[in-house]
Amino acid sequence: MTLQQLKYFCVVAQLLSVRKASEELHISQSTISISIANLETELGLPLFKRENRSVALTKYGSLYYEKIMPLLDSLSEINVKMKRLASETEGDVNIGYNPPWCYGFVPRLAREFLRRKENEKIIFSFKQMNSPRIIEGLKDGRFDVGFCTTEREVPDIFFFPLFRQEMAVIVPSGHPLAARGSVNLRDISPYPYILYEGDSGLCRLVKQMLKNADVEPKIAYEAPNEEAIFSLVSSGFGIALVAITDALKKLDVRALKVENFDAFCTLYMAYNTARYLPPAAIRFANYIKQCARQGILNEFRL
Numbered sequence: 001m002t003l004q005q006l007k008y009f010c011v012v013a014q015l016l017s018v019r020k021a022s023e024e025l026h027i028s029q030s031t032i033s034i035s036i037a038n039l040e041t042e043l044g045l046p047l048f049k050r051e052n053r054s055v056a057l058t059k060y061g062s063l064y065y066e067k068i069m070p071l072l073d074s075l076s077e078i079n080v081k082m083k084r085l086a087s088e089t090e091g092d093v094n095i096g097y098n099p100p101w102c103y104g105f106v107p108r109l110a111r112e113f114l115r116r117k118e119n120e121k122i123i124f125s126f127k128q129m130n131s132p133r134i135i136e137g138l139k140d141g142r143f144d145v146g147f148c149t150t151e152r153e154v155p156d157i158f159f160f161p162l163f164r165q166e167m168a169v170i171v172p173s174g175h176p177l178a179a180r181g182s183v184n185l186r187d188i189s190p191y192p193y194i195l196y197e198g199d200s201g202l203c204r205l206v207k208q209m210l211k212n213a214d215v216e217p218k219i220a221y222e223a224p225n226e227e228a229i230f231s232l233v234s235s236g237f238g239i240a241l242v243a244i245t246d247a248l249k250k251l252d253v254r255a256l257k258v259e260n261f262d263a264f265c266t267l268y269m270a271y272n273t274a275r276y277l278p279p280a281a282i283r284f285a286n287y288i289k290q291c292a293r294q295g296i297l298n299e300f301r302l
Contacts (some may be wrong), residue, residue: 003075005039006068008032009047013065016055090121091280096134097126097147098267100226100245105267106147108300113287122280130225131201138272144281145288146270149201149243156274160285162292167209167263168255170230170248171239182257185213185241192238193217194229202226205265206241213261 012021012032022029040047047061057065097106110124127137131148138146138157150159169188171177177187195217196203210217220238223229227247229240234251241258243265248255269288271277277285291297 001039001042005035006072008035009039010065010069010072012036012048012055013057013061013069016057017053018055019053088279088283089118091278092123092125093278093281093284094125094142094144095127095146096129096137096143098131098134098149098226099128100243100247104246105300109288109291109297110284112300113284119283119287122284130198132199135270138270138275141272141275144271144277145285148268148270149205149265150268150270152201152204156272157270158273159268159270160289160292162267162269162288163297164264164266165243165245166257167206167241167265168244168257169239169241170233170253170255172233172236173252173254174236175239175254177239177256178254180256182259184259185210185215185261188217188239188241189215191218192220194221194223194232194238194240195219196229197222197224202243202265209241209261209263 008021008025011024012018015021015024018029018032021032025032036047043060043064045060045064046058047064048055049058095106095110106126110126113119114122114124127143129137131150134143134146134148135150135154135157137143147162153159169177169183169185171191175191177183177191196206221232223232226242226245229242230247230251230253232238233240234253241263244255269285271281271285291300
């Protein structure tokens with residue numbers, strides 16, 4: 001049996017008339033009759049009783065219609081959803097991004113994108129995690145677009161640089177270094193230090209910075225992300241070298257500039273060039289690139 005046969009059957013079952021079904025479907029009565037006859041032959045059961053010019057469902061036809069119609073409705077809904085997902089103006093965009101940016105940058109950028117009339121029906125899904133997990137999500141298709149830090153190339157993943165973010169040493173407000181406006185990285189050596197755990201871009205970057213400064217900090221704790229580091233520092237468990245973000249404004253910590261050192265990290269927009277990227281995601285990525293080229297990304301970091 002074919003999908004077309006099932007559609008013909010359901011329309012005739014609804015209208016109880018081959019003639020009306022012919023008019024509804026814009027095909028000949030003979031085509032419908034032959035299609036239903038072939039369906040009945042394949043099933044081995046009569047679906048309709050034919051009386052003069054009208055038809056009526058048999059008990060088998062009623063049962064078949066009861067089971068088939070919900071399936072066709074469901075298929076129709078799925079097709080509508082698939083077409084929406086493939087739409088440039090109505091699709092879904094799945095985004096993964098680093099926790100530090102959840103306090104402003106990425107949500108503000110997405111909201112401004114949605115304010116445009118042509119984008120207002122696009123739906124965003126957000127997930128916060130570290131850079132390695134974002135990259136894995138781009139590889140396996142869970143994410144369409146990622147916002148992350150990284151210090152190495154990844155096959156098939158395109159990284160578009162958005163901006164460089166200043167990094168600072170953060171200390172509790174009552175810390176011996178808190179009264180200073182800036183520090184040399186060597187100044188942190190005597191104090192308990194909180195390091196990024198795992199193999200994230202910032203973890204590698206910070207380790208390299210400390211190595212270049214010939215600093216071997218006293219590692220007291222390792223934390224999975226910036227939020228955890230911020231919390232530990234504000235609670236007095238140690239100090240850390242982190243990217244300056246809006247989240248720091250909400251905590252009882254001091255951010256100290258790094259002296260005589262190029263302390264910056266880069267935030268990238270990333271996507272997988274080896275996987276299908278929905279039109280809505282392409283539209284969003286192009287919008288981000290346009291904002292970057294126009295130099296207006298700083299407006300979303302406030």
